[in-house]
Amino acid sequence: MNFKFCYFKFPDSESLNATICPNNIEDNKGDLIASYLVDNGGASLESHIKYLKECSTYLENSLTCEADISSNSYGADICSNKVKICFLYNEDEEVEVDRLELKEIMDAWILFLEKEPVEGYEETINIV
8 A cells, every 4th residue: 555645725725734645546555544644633743743653652562452543534543553534424435454554654753743744745655
Protein backbone atom coordinates (compact mmCIF):
# COMPACT_ATOMS: atom_id res chain seq x y z
CA MET A 1 0.00 0.00 0.00
CA ASN A 2 1.19 3.48 -0.87
CA PHE A 3 0.03 6.66 0.85
CA LYS A 4 0.84 10.25 -0.04
CA PHE A 5 0.77 12.82 2.77
CA CYS A 6 0.22 16.35 1.50
CA TYR A 7 -1.44 19.71 2.16
CA PHE A 8 -4.35 21.44 0.48
CA LYS A 9 -6.15 24.77 0.80
CA PHE A 10 -9.86 25.36 0.69
CA PRO A 11 -10.67 27.97 -2.01
CA ASP A 12 -11.70 30.64 0.50
CA SER A 13 -8.90 30.00 3.02
CA GLU A 14 -5.20 30.70 3.36
CA SER A 15 -4.53 27.93 5.87
CA LEU A 16 -3.04 24.59 4.84
CA ASN A 17 -4.82 21.36 5.73
CA ALA A 18 -3.06 18.01 5.95
CA THR A 19 -4.55 15.00 4.18
CA ILE A 20 -3.68 11.49 3.05
CA CYS A 21 -4.16 10.30 -0.51
CA PRO A 22 -3.93 6.54 -0.97
CA ASN A 23 -2.21 5.55 -4.23
CA ASN A 24 -2.91 2.46 -6.32
CA ILE A 25 -6.28 1.75 -4.75
CA GLU A 26 -7.24 -1.79 -5.71
CA ASP A 27 -10.12 -1.79 -3.28
CA ASN A 28 -11.31 0.55 -0.55
CA LYS A 29 -8.71 -0.61 2.00
CA GLY A 30 -6.34 2.32 1.51
CA ASP A 31 -9.22 4.79 1.37
CA LEU A 32 -10.69 3.58 4.67
CA ILE A 33 -7.28 3.62 6.39
CA ALA A 34 -6.57 7.16 5.14
CA SER A 35 -10.04 8.39 6.14
CA TYR A 36 -9.68 6.85 9.61
CA LEU A 37 -6.32 8.55 10.20
CA VAL A 38 -7.48 11.95 8.92
CA ASP A 39 -10.74 11.90 10.92
CA ASN A 40 -10.10 14.38 13.73
CA GLY A 41 -13.74 14.83 14.70
CA GLY A 42 -13.27 18.60 14.77
CA ALA A 43 -10.53 18.39 17.41
CA SER A 44 -7.50 20.65 17.38
CA LEU A 45 -4.35 19.42 15.69
CA GLU A 46 -2.67 18.97 19.07
CA SER A 47 -5.57 16.88 20.41
CA HIS A 48 -5.67 14.77 17.26
CA ILE A 49 -1.93 14.07 17.45
CA LYS A 50 -2.29 13.12 21.13
CA TYR A 51 -5.15 10.75 20.24
CA LEU A 52 -3.13 9.15 17.41
CA LYS A 53 -0.15 8.65 19.73
CA GLU A 54 -2.42 6.86 22.23
CA CYS A 55 -3.71 4.61 19.44
CA SER A 56 -0.15 3.90 18.32
CA THR A 57 0.72 2.81 21.86
CA TYR A 58 -2.17 0.31 21.82
CA LEU A 59 -1.00 -1.00 18.44
CA GLU A 60 2.57 -1.40 19.67
CA ASN A 61 1.73 -3.19 22.92
CA SER A 62 1.69 -6.92 22.13
CA LEU A 63 -0.20 -7.55 25.38
CA THR A 64 -3.18 -5.63 23.97
CA CYS A 65 -5.20 -8.36 22.23
CA GLU A 66 -8.44 -6.38 22.00
CA ALA A 67 -9.02 -2.64 22.08
CA ASP A 68 -11.30 -0.03 20.54
CA ILE A 69 -9.29 2.72 18.85
CA SER A 70 -12.20 4.18 16.89
CA SER A 71 -12.23 7.77 15.70
CA ASN A 72 -15.24 10.06 15.42
CA SER A 73 -16.68 8.47 12.25
CA TYR A 74 -14.62 5.30 11.83
CA GLY A 75 -14.70 2.14 13.88
CA ALA A 76 -11.29 0.59 14.54
CA ASP A 77 -10.98 -2.51 16.67
CA ILE A 78 -7.77 -4.33 17.50
CA CYS A 79 -8.39 -8.07 17.26
CA SER A 80 -5.17 -9.95 18.00
CA ASN A 81 -2.68 -9.04 15.23
CA LYS A 82 -5.27 -7.33 12.98
CA VAL A 83 -7.26 -4.11 13.11
CA LYS A 84 -10.76 -4.02 11.65
CA ILE A 85 -11.70 -0.59 10.27
CA CYS A 86 -15.10 0.51 8.99
CA PHE A 87 -17.06 3.70 8.36
CA LEU A 88 -19.55 3.84 11.23
CA TYR A 89 -22.39 4.86 8.93
CA ASN A 90 -21.78 1.89 6.60
CA GLU A 91 -20.38 -0.95 8.67
CA ASP A 92 -20.84 -3.40 5.78
CA GLU A 93 -17.64 -2.04 4.24
CA GLU A 94 -14.99 -3.29 6.62
CA VAL A 95 -11.30 -3.86 5.99
CA GLU A 96 -8.66 -5.67 7.98
CA VAL A 97 -5.10 -4.44 8.23
CA ASP A 98 -2.12 -5.86 10.06
CA ARG A 99 -1.77 -3.94 13.32
CA LEU A 100 1.97 -3.30 12.83
CA GLU A 101 1.35 -2.01 9.30
CA LEU A 102 -1.29 0.37 10.66
CA LYS A 103 1.15 1.47 13.38
CA GLU A 104 3.80 2.19 10.74
CA ILE A 105 1.38 4.29 8.68
CA MET A 106 0.05 6.03 11.81
CA ASP A 107 3.51 6.87 13.14
CA ALA A 108 4.54 8.35 9.77
CA TRP A 109 1.30 10.39 9.73
CA ILE A 110 1.99 11.69 13.25
CA LEU A 111 5.49 12.81 12.23
CA PHE A 112 4.04 14.55 9.17
CA LEU A 113 1.43 16.37 11.27
CA GLU A 114 4.07 17.54 13.75
CA LYS A 115 6.05 19.32 11.02
CA GLU A 116 5.43 22.92 10.04
CA PRO A 117 3.04 22.91 7.04
CA VAL A 118 4.67 23.88 3.74
CA GLU A 119 2.57 24.37 0.63
CA GLY A 120 3.42 21.79 -2.03
CA TYR A 121 5.32 19.54 0.40
CA GLU A 122 4.52 15.83 0.10
CA GLU A 123 5.72 12.60 1.64
CA THR A 124 5.04 9.10 0.38
CA ILE A 125 5.01 5.97 2.51
CA ASN A 126 5.04 2.49 1.06
CA ILE A 127 3.91 -0.42 3.22
CA VAL A 128 4.75 -3.81 1.77
